[in-house]
Structures are given as C-alpha cells and as structure tokens.
Amino acid sequence: MRYCINCCIHLLPNDLHRQCFRCRGPNHNNQKCPVCKGENKIPLYTDSKQMKLLAVLEVRTDHRESWNGFFCLRKGKLCSLIFGLIIMTLVMASYILTGAKHGLLLIPSPFHYGAFASNPSLMDNESLSDMKDHYQPSKMNISYVKDYPSIKLIIDTITSKIEFMTRQRPDLEELRKQEPHMFSVIPNKFLPNSKNPCWYEEYRGNTTTDPYATNSYALYSKRFRTIFDYLRKVFWNHLYHYKDKHYRLRCLPHFYIIGQPKCGTTDLYDRLRLHPDVRFSAIKEPHWWTRKRFGIIRLRDGFHDRYPVEDYLDLFDLAAHQIQGVLQSEAAKEHGKMNNIIIGEASASTMWDNNAWIFFYDNSTEGEPPFLIQDFIHAFQPNAKLIIMLRDPVERLYSDYLYFASANKSVEDFHEKVAESLQLFENCMLDYSLRACVYNNTLNNAMPVRLQVGLYVVYLLDWLTVFDKDQILVLRLEDHASNVKYTMHMVFQFLDLGPLSEKQEALITKSPASNTRRPEDRSLGPMLPTTKAILRDFYRPFNTKLAQVLFDDAFLWKRT
Numbered sequence: 001m002r003y004c005i006n007c008c009i010h011l012l013p014n015d016l017h018r019q020c021f022r023c024r025g026p027n028h029n030n031q032k033c034p035v036c037k038g039e040n041k042i043p044l045y046t047d048s049k050q051m052k053l054l055a056v057l058e059v060r061t062d063h064r065e066s067w068n069g070f071f072c073l074r075k076g077k078l079c080s081l082i083f084g085l086i087i088m089t090l091v092m093a094s095y096i097l098t099g100a101k102h103g104l105l106l107i108p109s110p111f112h113y114g115a116f117a118s119n120p121s122l123m124d125n126e127s128l129s130d131m132k133d134h135y136q137p138s139k140m141n142i143s144y145v146k147d148y149p150s151i152k153l154i155i156d157t158i159t160s161k162i163e164f165m166t167r168q169r170p171d172l173e174e175l176r177k178q179e180p181h182m183f184s185v186i187p188n189k190f191l192p193n194s195k196n197p198c199w200y201e202e203y204r205g206n207t208t209t210d211p212y213a214t215n216s217y218a219l220y221s222k223r224f225r226t227i228f229d230y231l232r233k234v235f236w237n238h239l240y241h242y243k244d245k246h247y248r249l250r251c252l253p254h255f256y257i258i259g260q261p262k263c264g265t266t267d268l269y270d271r272l273r274l275h276p277d278v279r280f281s282a283i284k285e286p287h288w289w290t291r292k293r294f295g296i297i298r299l300r301d302g303f304h305d306r307y308p309v310e311d312y313l314d315l316f317d318l319a320a321h322q323i324q325g326v327l328q329s330e331a332a333k334e335h336g337k338m339n340n341i342i343i344g345e346a347s348a349s350t351m352w353d354n355n356a357w358i359f360f361y362d363n364s365t366e367g368e369p370p371f372l373i374q375d376f377i378h379a380f381q382p383n384a385k386l387i388i389m390l391r392d393p394v395e396r397l398y399s400d401y402l403y404f405a406s407a408n409k410s411v412e413d414f415h416e417k418v419a420e421s422l423q424l425f426e427n428c429m430l431d432y433s434l435r436a437c438v439y440n441n442t443l444n445n446a447m448p449v450r451l452q453v454g455l456y457v458v459y460l461l462d463w464l465t466v467f468d469k470d471q472i473l474v475l476r477l478e479d480h481a482s483n484v485k486y487t488m489h490m491v492f493q494f495l496d497l498g499p500l501s502e503k504q505e506a507l508i509t510k511s512p513a514s515n516t517r518r519p520e521d522r523s524l525g526p527m528l529p530t531t532k533a534i535l536r537d538f539y540r541p542f543n544t545k546l547a548q549v550l551f552d553d554a555f556l557w558k559r560t
Contacts, residue, residue: 148530151419154426155537161429162541164457167465170371175379178361178371182293182309186252186380194323194339195496197381198251203239205246211235215314216307217283220297227282231317238321240328249320249327250313253281254342255385255495256377258463259351260453262399263391264477267514269346271488274508277340277497279319285347288312289373294356303359319343342495351388352452352459355441367436378466385495386467391477392557393454393543394535401449402521409524415531417448422538425451434458454539457546464549474550478557485509 176183190197205211210232212218218228240247257265257272272278286292292307319341326339350373357369377384390396401414424447428437437443438458444450463472473494480487488509492500500508526532547555 148534151422151534152537154422155534158422158426158429158538159541162434164461164545165433165435167368167372167435167462169465170375172379175371175375179376182376183379185309185313188380191327193327194251195342196251196254196319196323196339198249198320198323200240200247201250203246203248207236212314215311216292216305217286217311217315220304224283227318228314231282231314234321235317238317238324240324248317249324251316251320251323251343252313252381253316253345253384255344255387256350257344257346257348257387257389259348259388259459260390260396260456261348262396262403263348263389264480265346265348265389268387268389268475268480268491269344270514271484271508271511272344272491274504274511275492275497275500276504277342278344278495279322279341280344280346281315282318283315285349286312286315286345287347287349287353288315289377290347290349290353291356294360296356316343340498342497351463354439355444357439358441367432367440369439372439372462374463374466384467384471386463386472387491387494388456388460388472388474389477389480390456390474390555393456393539394532394557396454397449397451397535398527399517400453402517402524409521411524411526411528411531414449415528418451418531418534421447421449421451422534435462451538455542457542457549460546460549476554479554481513 187199190199203211212228212232212235215228217224238248240249257269259265266284269280269284273280288307288311291297293309293312295303295306297304323339323341323343326341354369354372357371361370397418398414401417402409405413424443425437428440428443432440435458438452438455444452460472460474473491475487475490485505543556547553
C-alpha cells in the first residue's frame with residue numbers, strides 16, 4: 001500500500017494523486033485550490049473499493065501541519081539521544097567497576113580518607129568516642145607505587161611519635177568498684193588439691209529448675225544449644241550433697257590462649273585438646289572478658305544485655321564434672337591425690353581487644369583506658385598461665401583481610417585499605433599517645449584493616465605490668481608450622497603436663513593443620529610488593545622493641 005505523506009490517505013495503484021496540489025510543490029494555496037476548497041472530506045480506498053467510514057477523516061489544511069513532522073522527528077532524535085546516554089553510562093560504570101578490580105583502568109583510581117583531624121582544641125576529658133565528629137576527608141591521594149614517598153612520610157611521622165610508656169596499674173579496690181558483682185561471685189581462695197582455680201558454690205534451685213534457662217550463650221546462639229541440652233541432662237548427677245544442701249563445682253581456666261587472631265591459635269587449640277589432661281570451655285572462643293561481659297556481640301551492632309559471670313562459668317561445667325569425679329574418688333580422698341586435669345580458654349581477642357572500655361569506665365586518663373582485661377584476670381587468678389601465638393604482622397594483616405573481607409577482595413583493594421588505615425593512625429598519633437590510639441574504639445572501627453592487632457609489643461608490655469614474664473609463653477607461627485612437635489613440647493612443659501605415649505604424641509603432632517587459608521583466597525596470590533614494603537616500614541620499630549623484650553631476634557621477622 002502507498003500513502004500520500006501530505007494527506008495521509010491511501011493511494012490506489014498507479015494513482016499519481018494529482019488532486020493534492022501540495023504534492024506539486026511548496027507554493028500550493030489551500031484557499032485558492034478548487035479541490036481543497038470545495039472538498040474537505042476525502043474518501044478512503046481499501047482494496048480498490050471506495051467505502052464510507054463512520055467517521056470521515058478531516059484533512060485540515062492549517063499551516064501548523066507542516067511542523068508536526070518536524071517536531072515528531074525532533075522528539076525521536078531526543079529520545080534516541082537520551083537512551084544512548086543511559087546505555088553509555090551503564091557501560092562506563094561496568095567498565096570502571098570491573099576494570100578497577102582487575103587493574104585495567106587507564107588512570108589510577110583515587111580514593112579519599114576519613115581521618116582524625118589534628119585538633120589541639122580538644123579537651124583532655126573529651127571522650128574518644130566523640131572524635132568521630134572530627135573526621136575530615138583528606139586531600140591526599142595515594143597510588144600503588146608513585147606515591148610511596150607520601151606513605152613513607154606518614155610512617156615516619158608515626159615512628160617519630162612512638163613512646164613505650166609504662167602503664168600505671170590500678171589497685172584492687174578500684175577494680176572492685178568497677179565490677180562488684182564479679183567479685184561477689186568469684187572467691188579469693190580455691191580448692192587446694194586442684195591445679196585449676198575451682199570452688200564449691202551452693203545451688204538453691206530444685207529438680208524442676210533449669211540451671212541454664214537464663215544463660216545468654218544458650219539463648220543467643222543456636223549452635224550452642226545442643227551442648228546445654230546435654231548439660232541439663234547430667235546436671236543433677238554432679239551436684240555435691242552436704243548437710244541437706246546442694247553444691248556445684250565451679251572452675252575458671254588454668255591457662256588462656258590470648259592471641260593473636262590469624263596467628264595459628266585455632267591449630268594450637270585443636271592439638272592441645274587432644275591431650276588427655278586438657279579440657280577447654282564448651283565454646284572455643286567465648287570472648288567473655290573482652291566483649292560479652294559488656295553486652296557486645298559485634299561492636300558495630302551496638303550493645304545487648306551484659307553476660308553475667310555465671311554464664312561464663314557455665315561454659316566450664318563439663319570440665320568441672322570431670323574434675324569433681326577425680327576429687328571425690330576414694331583414691332583421691334585417701335591419698336590426697338592432686339587432680340591433673342587443667343582447663344583452657346582460647347579467645348584470641350583477650351590479648352588486644354579493650355574497645356569497650358570507653359563506654360563503661362571513666363575517661364580521665366587522656367584517652368588511655370584506666371582498666372584493662374588483664375587487670376581483672378590477675379585480680380582473680382594471679383597464677384594464671386598465658387599462651388601467645390604470633391606471626392609476621394605483615395602477613396597476619398593480609399590473612400586477616402582475606403578472612404574477614406566480605407566482597408571485592410583484591411591485592412589493590414588491600415593496598416588502598418592499608419594506606420587509608422595508616423593515615424587514620426597517623427592523625428590519631430598527632431594528638432594522643434600510642435596506647436590511647438591502640439585502644440581507641442573509634443579509630444579501630446574506622447580503619448578498614450586492623451593495623452593495631454599487629455602491634456604486639458604494646459599489648460605484651462601492658463600484660464607484663466600485671467603478670468610475671470615466666471607466666472607468659474610467646475610462640476611464633478612460623479616455628480610452629482615448621483616444627484609442630486617442638487612447639488607442642490614447649491607448651492606441654494610450660495603447662496606442666498605429664499609425658500605422653502608415642503601414640504598419643506603422634507596423634508597430637510601429626511594431625512593436619514587447622515583453619516588454613518581458603519582456596520578462593522589463595523587464588524588472589526600475595527600482596528603487592530609495594531604494600532609489603534609499606535607494612536614492613538610501619539611494623540619495624542614495634543618488632544624491634546618486641547625482639548628486645550623477648551631477647552629473641554626471630555621476632556624481627558627479617559627472613560619472612
């Protein structure tokens with residue numbers, strides 16, 4: 001079919017449409033044209049037959065019709081242009097996102113920092129948790145290699161501010177004021193014939209009472225409910241009856257594996273629990289001293305109800321039942337036999353995580369926490385033994401990033417997060433002491449990677465203010481990985497554990513390593529050489545001090 005573009009009517013075959021004078025040229029006048037003037041209704045033809053429609057097409061000869069096609073054309077072009085721009089934007093966004101991940105961008109990807117503003121006007125008694133109000137975007141952009149001198153200047157500034165100051169230890173009465181309930185539950189004397197700090201506590205419930213009904217670990221975590229279901233079944237079988245009263249044996253750990261995360265603590269825990277005289281808490285990492293007693297599940301989620309000390313002690317009931325069985329045996333009663341079972345706890349946050357202090361303790365120490373975890377542990381257990389497993393802090397940080405980062409992991413992303421964290425740390429050090437920055441909750445939450453966890457010597461020195469050096473065993477993951485048998489013997493000797501048979505020793509030392517790097521993380525490969533060089537520079541003064549404190553140059557990590 002053919003149509004006249006001016007009259008919009010159907011043309012018959014071979015019809016030249018001579019009645020339309022507009023087809024002849026632009027000088028056609030509708031008012032003078034006898035065809036257009038005399039007829040304002042034009043019949044339509046369908047299949048070569050004239051037919052009348054219910055509505056007749058009115059052909060209006062207004063001059064505005066000549067512009068309709070033009071505006072329609074302009075609208076079509078405009079829509080096409082907008083659609084094209086949208087497609088181009090989506091393509092560019094996809095290119096930037098995928099290109100940045102794989103290092104395909106033609107230009108370096110700049111990033112901005114949120115940092116502690118250096119502000120001397122901050123009051124001495126201002127809460128560090130309020131410092132987030134002083135965050136300022138930095139004008140500095142740091143790229144992978146070209147800006148290494150800029151990052152080195154940041155590290156030099158940090159190094160120039162480092163001072164290892166001796167911490168003032170709080171006295172016992174100050175600790176009692178802070179945690180009166182804890183001191184009312186845990187006695188200051190324990191059973192003499194047990195290596196573990198154990199004591200008998202009167203139980204006032206009856207046979208219908210659920211002893212674990214209010215335990216927060218059982219209430220808030222489904223994976224622990226099976227353990228507590230078993231404890232409920234055997235609870236009454238292990239009560240001690242004396243003068244019409246019921247008593248339950250309560251115990252605290254004899255030793256703690258206190259750190260550090262991503263340093264092999266899980267592997268050490270798995271091997272130690274194979275020893276016949278070692279028991280652990282029902283949960284590997286209760287995190288009670290550092291988090292749960294403050295009501296912290298995850299600090300970014302805010303605070304929940306505080307876990308009382310009774311909930312923590314419940315975690316050692318399985319071990320306490322076994323210790324009680326030995327203490328009440330006839331042989332033990334007759335010969336005063338010492339119970340050899342020892343209990344351990346392996347929360348890798350115990351050594352370093354004091355982030356909650358700012359919310360619960362008075363901030364009158366220029367940003368430094370007045371009380372630390374070790375103060376309270378020592379108050380109850382002055383003879384406790386502590387095991388620390390460390391590794392090269394550079395490799396620890398990368399492993400930590402691979403384990404905890406949720407998405408878009410890459411060596412380039414790690415590099416940028418390291419650079420951003422360094423600047424945040426530098427800005428804190430300009431105004432506060434090293435200890436204040438290390439224990440600064442706001443800073444630690446702001447840093448994209450946990451730089452502070454690798455500052456081992458800062459934490460170790462603070463633990464040495466309350467515990468003797470011979471109560472702390474410090475191991476290196478590198479040594480443990482190369483010679484498991486040697487490091488396990490060191491641990492057995494440190495804990496005064498008895499000799500093992502060859503079969504028992506083989507079971508402990510020849511088991512496969514635990515908690516190794518995931519295959520998908522291995523595929524990312526090592527960190528960038530520039531990133532490693534930056535972190536080496538940052539951790540060097542801290543490693544040097546650590547080697548001096550431990551009298552062991554292996555903690556310089558020069559060969560790793």
